[in-house]
Each structure stands twice: as C-alpha cells, then as structure tokens.
Amino acid sequence: MTSAPPAAAPVVATGAAALDDAGLRKRRRRRHVRASVAAYLLVLPAAAFYIFFVLRPITLSAQYSFYDWNGIGPATWVGFANYVEVFSNPKLIGAILNAFELIIYFSLIPVAIALVAANMIRAIAASRLAGVARTVLFLPQVIPLVAAGIMWSWQLSTNGLVNQLLGLIGLGGVTKAWLGDFSTALPAVGVIGAWVQVGLCLVLILAGMTKVDPALYEAARLDGAGPVREFFSVTLPGVRQEVAVCVTVTVIAALASFDIVYIATQGGPGDSTLVPGLQIFYLAFYEREIGTASAFALVLMALVLLIVLPLQRILRGKES
Secondary structure, eight states: OOOOOOOOOOOOTTTHHHHHHHHHHHHHHHHHHHHHHHHHHHHHHHHHHIIIIIIIHHHHHHTTTTTOOOOOOOOOTTHHHHHHHHEEEHHHHHHHHHHHHHHHIIHHHHHHHHHHHHHHHHTTTTSHHHHHHHHHHHHHHHOOOOHHHHHHHHHTTTTTHHHHHHHHHHGGGGGOOOOTTTTEEEEEEEEHHHHHHHHHHHHHHHHHHSOOOOHHHHHHHTTTTHHHHHHIIIIIHTTTTHHHHHHHHHHHHHHTTTHHHHHTTTSSSTTTTTHHHHHHHHHHTTTTOHHHHHHHHHHHHHHHHHHHHHHHHHHHHHGG
C-alpha cells in the first residue's frame, strides 16, 4: 500500500513579483479612491442644496416648535405645549379632517378616471382620437395651480358657466355659489383638484400599459375573457406600480394642498375648506404664532409619512 504524495506547498510570490502585486493593489486602491471622490464631488451640489433648503428648514421648524415666538421678539421655551395645542384645538383638527376628505377628490377619483380613460385610449391607440384624448386630459396638469383656481372660481360662481349649464337643462333650482356654500365648498375645491390630477395619473398609467405583454391579452381572449375581466385580470395587475405612484403623489397633494384652496376660497366660508397648509400659513404670517405653526407643520409631515409609506407597501405588494 503506497502513501499519497504530500500536498504541494503554496507558491508565495517573492522578490520582484511580490512588489509588482503590491504595486498593482495600491494602484487599484488609488483608482477606487479617485472614483469615489469624483462621485462625491458630483453629488455635492445637489446634497448641499438639499441640506440647505430641506433638512435645515425641517431642523429649524423642529426647534421653533418648542418655543412661543412671534418671529421678532425673544422666544420662550414652552416644551410640548404647541403640540398639545395642535391636537386639542378643534380648528386645527378640522383642517386635518378636511385634508382627509380631499383625498377622495384628489386621489381616488382621478386614479379611477385615469384607469378607465387609459384603458379606452389603449383600445384606440392607432387612431388620431387617442392622441387628442391624451392631450386634452393632460392639459390641466400643465396649467399653473393659481390659474386653475382662478378659472374654476369664475366657473363655479353664482353666474358662472356651471350654473348657466344647469339652468339650460332645467336644473336652475339647484344652482348656488358652489364655493360660497358651507355644504358644497369643500367638494367644489375637490373637483378642481381632481381635474388637475387626472392628467398626471393618465400619463403614468398609459406608460405602464405599454409594458404589459400583448400575449397576455391574447391568452385572456382565448380563455373567453370579456373587456371587464381582461381589465381586472391583465391590465390592472400590469399597472400596479404606476397606480402606486399615482396614489402616493395625489395623496401627498391632498394632504399638502394650499394653492387651489387659497385662491378659490381662502379657507372659507367659515373654516369649511381650511386645510393644514393654509392653516400653517395663517398661523405663521397672520397670527404670528411661529411655534404653533412649526409644530403643526411637523405633525403634517409625520401624517404624510404615516399614510404614504404603508400605502406604498400595500399597493406595491411583494415588489416593495
């Protein structure tokens, strides 16, 4: 019985070979460091902009929220009193509830309309009508919100186009100043927001539909699926990511709404259309309560995160 030959000893580079390997590693390390420095230098302007205009104001707001300060005179430490005021003042709570109601108009309705419209446009994608429909529905998205608010204020006034059309079809009895009535002011603002948001949702969902494999539609038709079943079984799952983006963007727009409400109603009549963004503006620049305004702004930011992050996870599913 013969014994196995001994294992060969590992070859260790010596002399010039070892120096070459060490030099190669050093050169690679220097190249990596130079590449990292170049990458950080490219990111630096954007990072500086973000730190100065986003993180710094948030930090200052967090600091101001613990003080009673009018923005000019000396500040007085009050601890969490401003946060207690936010959660105990019925006016501030009402502004938050109004923002939640606007989610229906700014988010749910535009996404639903965009899904139906995008599915219809996809069905006639080869015709000229599809291009016209895309342009018309996206047009509100490129109109400044201030202009949209002014335009719709005219249309929803007592003698505006909406009431004139209602009178022409025999519904003159229901005409009113839609933005001046306590019961209809907030839904009227919501309609303006829905009109603005439809275009963005439509473009995103149409883009998502282009990536759905046409073979899936053919397979669904071979299985006897009709248009409705085809929509829910093929189209809707295929645009799930785009719907998640639409819902996220529109929910944030509802909770942080300011432009349209300020131009259309300025929070009136009474406080029926008061929203957090507008209330923060009034607290800071009219009532000079910087501490309460800062606390309310941080509460609003936390509220947006608490709603948007779970929505992202739910709508994106496993891919999140």
